Amino acid sequence: MARAIMLQGTGSDVGKSVLVAGLCRMAKRRGLSVRPFKPQNMSNNAAIAAIPGSSEMGEIGRAQWLQALACGVAPTVDMNPVLIKPESDMGAQLVVQGRSRGSARARDYQRSKGALMAPVLESFERLRKETDLVIVEGAGSPAEINLRARDIANMGFATEADVPVALVGDIDRGGVIAALAGTHLILDEADRRMIVGYIVNKFRGDLSLFDDGIAAIHDFTGWPSFGVVPWLSEAHRLPPEDSVTLARRTSVLPAKLRVAVPMLSRIANFDDLDPLSAEPEVEVVFVPPGERLPRDAGLIVLPGSKSTIGDLAFLRRQGWDEDLKAHRERGGHIVGLCGGYQMLGRTVEDPEGFEGAAGRVEGLGLLDVETVMQQQKALREVEAVSVRYRVPVTGYEIHIGRTEGKDCARPVAMIGDRAEGATSGDGRVSGSYLHGLFGSDAFRARFLSEFGIETGGGSYRAQVETALDDIALKLERHLDCDALLAAAR
Known part of the structure; x- marks a missing residue:
């Protein structure tokens, strides 16, 4: 023993x-x-x-x-x-x-x-x-x-x-x-x-x-x-355990790309952003409630949430929905992960009240998809291939809800023969249920190259080790x- x-x-x-x-x-x-x-x-x-x-x-x-x-x-x-x-x-x-x-x-x-x-x-x-x-x-x-x-x-x-x-x-x-x-x-x-x-x-x-x-x-x-x-x-250089540390995480280096992440009230799996934070030419800013999303951000990431409908209302109370739309109109890029992906769609429906009161709410309308919450939770490790970049992606799914719609015809990744995620017609807005997306080194390197960063893609896992x-x-x-x-x- x-x-x-x-x-x-x-x-x-x-x-x-x-x-x-x-x-x-x-x-x-x-x-x-x-x-x-x-x-x-x-x-x-x-x-x-x-x-x-x-x-x-x-x-x-x-x-x-x-x-x-x-x-x-x-x-x-x-x-x-x-x-x-x-x-x-x-x-x-x-x-x-x-x-x-x-x-x-x-x-x-x-x-x-x-x-x-x-x-x-x-x-x-x-x-x-x-x-x-x-x-x-x-x-x-x-x-x-x-x-x-x-x-x-x-x-x-x-x-x-x-x-x-x-x-x-x-x-x-x-x-x-x-x-x-x-x-x-x-x-x-x-x-x-x-x-x-x-x-x-x-x-x-x-x-x-x-x-x-x-x-x-x-x-x-x-x-x-x-x-x-x-x-x-x-x-x-390690993933943080608690969201109380997020507001204290700052970068002192000049960055080619500023990434804004709204700090939702029930933010979840925020370590999805750590591989981006580890890149020397990327600054990840967690924006606390009461502050506007920065206009100079090249990318906004909507993170996961334990309560998608509740945090969608919270996001609107901060005025972040208007900031997201303005960012989109300026030609900015938006990525939604898990609950953030669900928020980007036209509607989120919870008919059985799995997250709280049963109901249906309007989403942000930045992706042509709809989500229906379901009791069965997806819990699985994933090996996939990025559709846009044709490189391997590894990660995991941990969510309730099924998301469907026209933008799913442009998936983020293929898991075998199953399409995963959705992308807008111009490619500037995308959503995915895959946690660990940015932790996949080849994917991160190709993604960052679209923002003029050619030094990305070093082994994030090796940095943690x-x-x-x-x-x-x-x-x-x-x-x-x-x-x-x-x-x-």
Whole structure:
């Protein structure tokens, strides 16, 4: 049975996902067989993964897909047995071991989530039987003691599965000594005993300047330090887990092509844009609510959404529908991905209310297609050929809805003998259900060449692999990885 260690945070967005990915790559480089595990994740950034014992595919958080890549293994739904995909401020879709269990209001989920401990432990034990080490990622913070009674994500899991915890604090946001000491103060004794040490993350400058801080934390908590991790600039080359980071992503290099991406309220799979962001002559700008889409953008990408009809209304409230039409009239290019593709059509119909209230709404009318939502979700990996460029495309589909219309006669890709996507008559507007379209290097190179960029198309996957290696090397340098691995049990 594999040993395990868990990283929990003093708060959200302290860098746990990147640290777990880096530690997974570190363990792999040491010759260990390693797997990532996150009991519960809340994200609309989903990936598809194999369901053990089944030919079906299921859903996990995109961060666990990246962590599996760091381990050098194919992802499975056991790596993230509970995925919560927010659909509104009050409710979300619940995915358990890869399969949807429908939607639930937040209050109802909090009352019933204790019953999910059984599948969480089942998935964890299955992983432990196939590897040497499992590195577990918590969610939010164990300091949220108001949620402790039915917790499956932090100390609830750690105590039930007897997994030791390394606590991660973010010094970049300030107050890291108080965050670590405060967590020690408010945890009960049983939970406090699970913590075997801590990590200070995101330090900028001379690490020795925090020596007194390490001494102070020890005085308050008695916990040993596993080390202080410097600001990992390499993390910007990895797909982000959470949309809260998008508004902070900026480019300082002059660009030949500016790509504008409206930040929808239920934006999903926004890492589709990362391969474009990685191109040195491309600037990707995520436009927050309340701001207009930039007039100097050469391309606007409508990203995926967990709630197409809801986000279509949200888009109109921002005035982005008028910006899109003006962009189109100026001769600009528009690409819609998944939910964004559905929005570009003439109508979106949800007769059974799969996304909320049943109904039919007018789309943006930029593609001559219509979408009807259906209960059956498409979940599959895809190998296709671009119709326009005659180059291979790899990716995945993860959506509900069927889209048909005249513009589908000009598909984006062919999946075997099945046409996929749609393109306007002049070729300036297109839509596709294929996630990973821009991650296909040959496609991206040919696409960017139409904007005068001839340097595109380097291996995006190779850049991600290099970033994981670089992060692993930094963690080896700045953390006591031997002590951290020795603490696993």
